[in-house]
Amino acid sequence: KNEVEQSPQNLTAQEGEFITINCSYSVGISALHWLQQHPGGGIVSLFMLSSGKKKHGRLIATINIQEKHSSLHITASHPRDSAVYICAVRRSGGGADGLTFGKGTHLIIQP
């Protein structure tokens, strides 16, 4: 079982819909990242969370540390939001400083 699980793997929605992408993790963490990857490979950091909720424009990210769960929401979705959204965690408790990634959620917003 992967340490970071995302759902759904694929999501197709109509423009304007409210989108939710979920991330569950099975290890203790000190930070959780939401990333966006467009075709061609470029990755952009959307949020970094260690608790609570963050909002940037139409994007909202929440995290529940006790339940080991995070969600990424997109309000008023637009075709330009079409991309792969990746959840990644930094483990707590020392050790290697690298991120552990989920497999990503492939989002398509149709006009």
Add this chain to the structure above:
Amino acid sequence: DAGVTQSPTHLIKTRGQHVTLRCSPISGHKSVSWYQQVLGQGPQFIFQYYEKEERGRGNFPDRFSARQFPNYSSELNVNALLLGDSALYLCASSLRGSKETQYFGPGTRLLVL
């Protein structure tokens, strides 16, 4: 300011060859991490360097090595290439490490034939 840069953008090698990939972090960033992303999968952690010292290594064989230079740029070296090494290699920089926002380069796409 320039973002994270990587070179080359694309590379084709044959099995058994050696490859060197390069990464220049954002000015002022002292941490560089390397990731391998196989098609259809999430990235996998390879190495992290901070202040020229290795801070972490993922589950990759000894054929993979890296270093960070005094100007904080970094090289990833892969020896004895295998077909399975074909992937997108991503570099990310930050001020101090993965508890901070990561800035990713465009990646180097490596094809091993």
